[in-house]
Amino acid sequence: MIENFRNFTSSINKDDPLSVWIVGETFCDKSFKIYRENSDLTALEYIVSGKGTLDIEGQHLTPSKGDVFFLKEGTEHSYEVDDVDPWHKIWIVFYGSFADALIENYLPKDTYLFNNCAVKSYFEEIYKLSTSDFPYDVMVNKINIQLLKIFMYIRDMTKFDSVDLAEVIKKFLDDSIEEELNLDKLCSEVNYSKNYVINVFKEKYGITPYKYFIEKKIEVSKSYLTHTDVSIGDIAKMLHYADQQYFSTVFKNSQGISPLKFRRLTRK
Numbered sequence: 001m002i003e004n005f006r007n008f009t010s011s012i013n014k015d016d017p018l019s020v021w022i023v024g025e026t027f028c029d030k031s032f033k034i035y036r037e038n039s040d041l042t043a044l045e046y047i048v049s050g051k052g053t054l055d056i057e058g059q060h061l062t063p064s065k066g067d068v069f070f071l072k073e074g075t076e077h078s079y080e081v082d083d084v085d086p087w088h089k090i091w092i093v094f095y096g097s098f099a100d101a102l103i104e105n106y107l108p109k110d111t112y113l114f115n116n117c118a119v120k121s122y123f124e125e126i127y128k129l130s131t132s133d134f135p136y137d138v139m140v141n142k143i144n145i146q147l148l149k150i151f152m153y154i155r156d157m158t159k160f161d162s163v164d165l166a167e168v169i170k171k172f173l174d175d176s177i178e179e180e181l182n183l184d185k186l187c188s189e190v191n192y193s194k195n196y197v198i199n200v201f202k203e204k205y206g207i208t209p210y211k212y213f214i215e216k217k218i219e220v221s222k223s224y225l226t227h228t229d230v231s232i233g234d235i236a237k238m239l240h241y242a243d244q245q246y247f248s249t250v251f252k253n254s255q256g257i258s259p260l261k262f263r264r265l266t267r268k
C-alpha cells in the first residue's frame with residue numbers, strides 16, 4: 001500500500017468553525033481493511049478507481065470508481081478493498097460547527113454512499129492545497145470552498161429520487177459557460193468515455209454537448225449585448241473566445257447578424 005497524507009493536529013484550533021485534521025491519498029493493496037467500533041472521525045472519501053465494500057450502521061455498500069462515501073463520527077463501520085481491483089482514493093478528515101452544518105443541511109440522513117459524483121477535481125484541489133506552503137488558516141479557508149462545492153453537488157444529486165448522467169453533464173456545461181469547453185475534463189469528471197458522454201447527452205437533449213455549449217454561450221452573449229454596455233471585445237474575452245473576430249463569426253453563424261447589429265436592434 002502507498003499512502004501519502006498530511007496531519008494538521010498541531011495546527012488545529014478547536015474553536016474554529018472548520019478544522020482540517022488529515023488529508024491524504026491512498027493506493028490500497030488487497031490487504032487494506034479498516035474497522036472502527038465508535039469512530040472518532042468525520043470523513044469524505046472519493047474513489048478515483050477500484051472497488052470495495054463499506055459496512056456502516058447496518059448498511060452494506062459497494063463504493064467504486066467515481067463514488068464518494070461518508071464516514072460519520074460515532075458510527076460503527078468497516079471497509080475493505082476488492083482483492084483484484086483495490087481502491088485508489090483521496091480523502092479528508094474534518095470537523096467543527098461549519099462541518100456539522102454542512103452535514104445537517106446538505107447530506108440526506110442515514111446516507112453514506114453517493115454514486116457517480118463528478119467531484120474528482122474538488123478532491124484533487126483539496127489534496128493539492130494540503131501539500132501547499134499556505135499557512136494553515138489560509139489553507140483551511142481555501143479547502144472550505146472545495147468542501148462546500150462537494151456538499152452542494154451531493155445535495156443537488158440527491159435532491160431528486162434520481163439524477164441521470166445527462167443532467168450531470170448539463171450542469172457541468174452550464175457551470176463552465178465562461179470557460180473553454182474541455183470534453184476530456186468532463187469525461188474525467190463523470191468517469192465515462194467521450195463517445196458515451198456524447199451519446200447519452202444527445203439522446204436526452206437532442207443535440208451534442210458541444211452544440212449545447214455553443215448555443216448556451218450565444219444566449220449569454222445576447223444577454224450581455226442587450227442589457228449591458230460591456231464591449232464586444234470584452235464579452236468575447238469573458239466567454240473565452242479566441243478573439244473578437246472569432247466570436248463575431250460564431251455569433252453571426254448562429255443568429256444571422258453580427259453582435260454589433262444585434263446590440264443596435266435590441267437597444268432601439
